[in-house]
Amino acid sequence: MNWKILLANLLIAIPVLAQDFKAANALYDAGRFAEAANAFEALQPKTANVYFNLGNAWFRQDKLGLAILNYERAQRLSPRDPDILANLRFAQQRLGVDEIGSPFRRFLQNAVRSRTLAEWGWLEVTGLWLTLLAAAGCIWLPKWRTGFIVAAVAVACVWAMATAALVSRVSSPPEAVVLASKSEVRSAPLPLATVLFNLTEGARVAIREDRGEWLFVERADGKQGWVSRSALAGI
Amino acid sequence: MSKHTPTVTLSEAKGLAMTTRQSAAVVRFFPFADSGLRLTSLRMTVVLLLFSVPVFAQVSVTATVDRNRIAFGESLTFTVTIQGSQSAPGLAIPKVDGLTFAGPAVNQSMSIVNGAMSQSVGLAYQVTPSRTGEFVIPAIEVPIGNQVYRTEPIKLVVEKGAVQTDLSQKVAVRVQTPSQQVYLGQVAPLNVLVFARSDVPLRGFSGFNYEADGLGYKYNPNIKSGTHVEGGVSYNVFLIEGAISPERTGQLKFGPCVVKGQLVSEKRSRAADIFERVFGSRVDVTEAPFTMDAVPIEVLPLPNEGRPADFSGAIGQWNLEVTAKPGEVNVGDPITLTIKVSGTGNIDLVPPPKLSGLEEFKSYDPTTKTTKNELNSGGERVIQQVLVPRSAGSKRLPDVRFSYFDAVAKQYKTATHPPLQVNVKPGTGGQTAIVSGGLRLRPEEKLGHDIVYLKGAPGSVARAFSPVTFWLLNATPLVAVAGALVWKRRADKLRGDVAYARRSRAARNARKQLVAATNCEEVQRALQVYLGDRLNIPASGITVSVADEQKLPAGVREIFEACDAARFAGVPADVASLKQKVEQVIDELENTAR
Numbered sequence: 001m002n003w004k005i006l007l008a009n010l011l012i013a014i015p016v017l018a019q020d021f022k023a024a025n026a027l028y029d030a031g032r033f034a035e036a037a038n039a040f041e042a043l044q045p046k047t048a049n050v051y052f053n054l055g056n057a058w059f060r061q062d063k064l065g066l067a068i069l070n071y072e073r074a075q076r077l078s079p080r081d082p083d084i085l086a087n088l089r090f091a092q093q094r095l096g097v098d099e100i101g102s103p104f105r106r107f108l109q110n111a112v113r114s115r116t117l118a119e120w121g122w123l124e125v126t127g128l129w130l131t132l133l134a135a136a137g138c139i140w141l142p143k144w145r146t147g148f149i150v151a152a153v154a155v156a157c158v159w160a161m162a163t164a165a166l167v168s169r170v171s172s173p174p175e176a177v178v179l180a181s182k183s184e185v186r187s188a189p190l191p192l193a194t195v196l197f198n199l200t201e202g203a204r205v206a207i208r209e210d211r212g213e214w215l216f217v218e219r220a221d222g223k224q225g226w227v228s229r230s231a232l233a234g235i
Numbered sequence: 236m237s238k239h240t241p242t243v244t245l246s247e248a249k250g251l252a253m254t255t256r257q258s259a260a261v262v263r264f265f266p267f268a269d270s271g272l273r274l275t276s277l278r279m280t281v282v283l284l285l286f287s288v289p290v291f292a293q294v295s296v297t298a299t300v301d302r303n304r305i306a307f308g309e310s311l312t313f314t315v316t317i318q319g320s321q322s323a324p325g326l327a328i329p330k331v332d333g334l335t336f337a338g339p340a341v342n343q344s345m346s347i348v349n350g351a352m353s354q355s356v357g358l359a360y361q362v363t364p365s366r367t368g369e370f371v372i373p374a375i376e377v378p379i380g381n382q383v384y385r386t387e388p389i390k391l392v393v394e395k396g397a398v399q400t401d402l403s404q405k406v407a408v409r410v411q412t413p414s415q416q417v418y419l420g421q422v423a424p425l426n427v428l429v430f431a432r433s434d435v436p437l438r439g440f441s442g443f444n445y446e447a448d449g450l451g452y453k454y455n456p457n458i459k460s461g462t463h464v465e466g467g468v469s470y471n472v473f474l475i476e477g478a479i480s481p482e483r484t485g486q487l488k489f490g491p492c493v494v495k496g497q498l499v500s501e502k503r504s505r506a507a508d509i510f511e512r513v514f515g516s517r518v519d520v521t522e523a524p525f526t527m528d529a530v531p532i533e534v535l536p537l538p539n540e541g542r543p544a545d546f547s548g549a550i551g552q553w554n555l556e557v558t559a560k561p562g563e564v565n566v567g568d569p570i571t572l573t574i575k576v577s578g579t580g581n582i583d584l585v586p587p588p589k590l591s592g593l594e595e596f597k598s599y600d601p602t603t604k605t606t607k608n609e610l611n612s613g614g615e616r617v618i619q620q621v622l623v624p625r626s627a628g629s630k631r632l633p634d635v636r637f638s639y640f641d642a643v644a645k646q647y648k649t650a651t652h653p654p655l656q657v658n659v660k661p662g663t664g665g666q667t668a669i670v671s672g673g674l675r676l677r678p679e680e681k682l683g684h685d686i687v688y689l690k691g692a693p694g695s696v697a698r699a700f701s702p703v704t705f706w707l708l709n710a711t712p713l714v715a716v717a718g719a720l721v722w723k724r725r726a727d728k729l730r731g732d733v734a735y736a737r738r739s740r741a742a743r744n745a746r747k748q749l750v751a752a753t754n755c756e757e758v759q760r761a762l763q764v765y766l767g768d769r770l771n772i773p774a775s776g777i778t779v780s781v782a783d784e785q786k787l788p789a790g791v792r793e794i795f796e797a798c799d800a801a802r803f804a805g806v807p808a809d810v811a812s813l814k815q816k817v818e819q820v821i822d823e824l825e826n827t828a829r
Contacts, residue, residue: 017693018692018693021692021693025689025691028689029689043693045696047693047694047695047696047697048694048697049690049692049693049694050693050694052689052690053689053690056686056688056689059686077697078694078697083687083690086686086687087686087687090684090685090686091686093567094567095567095597095623096567096569096597096599096621096623116697117700118697118698118700121700121705122700124709125705125708125709128709128712128713129708129712132712132713132715132716133712135716136716136719139720139723140719140723197600200597200599
């Protein structure tokens with residue numbers, strides 16, 4: 001879609017969104033959580049706050065997998081919102097979903113997830129501009145060459161970090177959250193294949209391959225297998 | 236060549252590419268002393284290796300011993316040598332009553348003599364007798380390729396050692412085991428004890444040879460020692476701790492075995508060297524063998540009678556402990572059920588107990604930690620299972636049970652633990668909080684814990700990042716910097732190279748002057764300025780003769796002559812035509828320069 005058309009749509013959509021958003025909140029406050037969830041689901045475009053409130057509506061109905069799914073989606077759009085992080089952790093704790101995988105890998109994943117794709121993009125562009133400006137300063141202003149070299153190295157590090165994060169985000173496989181209370185992961189995309197391990201409701205997995213009814217998924221600890229599509233929902 | 240025949244020994248080989256199956260070889264040359272000669276001979280040897288004729292076809296197998304007659308307590312080396320082959324086949328050494336074989340140590344060698352290459356492999360076994368007498372090492376069958384070769388039988392004589400008769404009265408070797416009846420799969424302790432009267436100058440041990448076919452015997456090489464008094468006689472006791480884990484049923488035997496002791500005695504002759512006398516050892520050490528006859532061990536299969544349905548192979552004597560922490564939790568909080576199985580026996584055969592009745596809990600894969608002793612005759616296994624209660628109330632954890640075979644009591648047993656109770660409170664119940672500043676809240680105060688309430692406004696829509704914008708923003712500074720670098724390079728050249736600077740602006744300056752020129756003199760001046768800049772000489776120095784020397788276009792001479800005629804002879808001239816000619820000269824020279 002042309003960005004001008006998109007911008008025009010957004011300008012029209014946001015006032016409408018605000019009204020419907022308040023109406024959905026009112027349903028939630030009235031304890032009509034199922035209706036509130038439907039109302040939040042119907043809102044377009046989805047902002048981080050819409051996903052957050054939708055997650056709360058599912059949480060109140062004890063649908064913790066769906067709640068985690070929407071908190072994850074909210075976190076994608078607003079990765080440093082403390083409310084989203086708190087509710088996500090709370091729901092995961094309630095389901096007993098633990099973070100698995102090596103601490104270093106978790107640290108890297110959390111670092112990459114701490115910014116949106118657009119934020120990493122702007123950081124990369126800014127880093128590149130500043131690096132080249134500092135490099136140009138080294139050439140055309142030799143009087144302050146040392147200072148420009150230090151600045152160039154520093155901003156080049158920022159640029160490299162942002163580029164690595166950007167590449168990681170763009171190249172990483174799509175992720176999904178387990179919705180079913182018990183999901184058996186099998187050795188082959190067949191109903192009678194050997195069960196390798198079980199997935200906990202609310203757990204996050206990476207989708208490595210999509211074969212229609214079956215998805216080849218990888219857990220954070222590297223264990224892989226085939227699981228029915230109906231058990232998952234993409235973030 | 237005949238004077239310096241090189242010999243290549245494969246067993247010492249490293250770093251030289253070979254044409255045979257062996258990947259590495261060290262080449263030893265002798266008797267060369269000169270390094271230049273060595274280099275030459277190295278090359279020659281490589282050539283020899285490449286072109287030598289391998290003698291593979293003639294395979295022969297021989298068996299030899301280093302001595303045919305030894306004293307009891309000594310060992311000899313039995314070697315099977317295969318000539319004409321480099322592969323070391325697995326040999327089945329037949330059992331000889333009273334002899335134990337240790338090894339083999341494999342030694343491969345290759346030699347080249349006068350261009351003919353021969354190879355051999357030797358398998359050396361250390362043979363230790365456990366009694367005196369005459370022995371025969373029977374023929375050994377050696378399979379090579381499709382053929383089987385046989386060695387000749389070898390006779391041995393083992394005589395009594397000098398110290399054996401006396402010592403046999405003073406030193407005894409015994410086996411200590413709880414029972415001579417064991418079960419298949421059981422790990423049973425089997426210790427070897429050496430009792431030496433306190434007047435025997437026994438310093439330590441240098442070897443332990445035994446026969447324990449089918450018993451899976453392992454021992455701890457760290458020998459423990461102590462004392463023992465029996466019948467008023469004091470003994471030094473040495474303990475070799477070990478365990479058997481039978482691999483088949485039937486009547487088996489442990490032994491005979493030989494423990495080699497080190498006896499010390501004062502040196503009889505004084506050393507002639509003063510240093511040897513002061514710093515040297517003042518005692519002689521001799522080896523003495525202490526033997527023990529074979530002990531029968533009966534290995535029984537596990538009985539079928541009374542075997543529980545959930546029995547899965549655990550044998551030994553085991554204790555079961557079960558704990559659950561914490562005893563009081565909120566809904567959703569984890570409870571850790573710890574099952575500890577400890578005791579004697581093979582801990583590897585103890586399975587994780589099966590738990591049932593977990594419907595009221597969400598359960599996770601258990602974690603298992605196993606520790607065992609060196610001989611695998613005992614240890615403990617700790618299994619931790621995380622359970623998360625789904626609802627509030629007083630919950631009963633499942634009972635834990637597992638079955639094993641008690642080899643001492645000779646019966647199957649089932650260890651059980653009654654179900655534990657935990658109190659699960661509703662999820663909204665709080666927990667004792669510790670404020671980050673270090674202030675502890677009153678213990679009775681509970682903090683509630685719930686999700687954060689709704690957001691009041693929809694918030695802003697995430698800004699999209701168009702790929703085109705992204706790549707433009709990345710490409711722009713790169714292009715700008717590249718352009719700036721090119722510009723800087725040109726500016727630097729213009730500053731530092733006068734000829735280049737004049738040449739590069741010659742046409743532009745000349746054209747400016749030409750446009751402003753109104754007479755022949757000014758036209759000629761414009762041409763002179765152009766040519767002066769182009770040739771990097773003063774404009775006033777440009778004359779017809781210079782133009783001819785520089786082989787400039789013919790138009791230059793014509794313009795100069797026309798201008799001179801107009802200036803000095805008053806011949807009328809067409810200024811516009813001259814300007815056009817100058818333009819043509821400039822274009823021609825500029826095009827030539829390109």
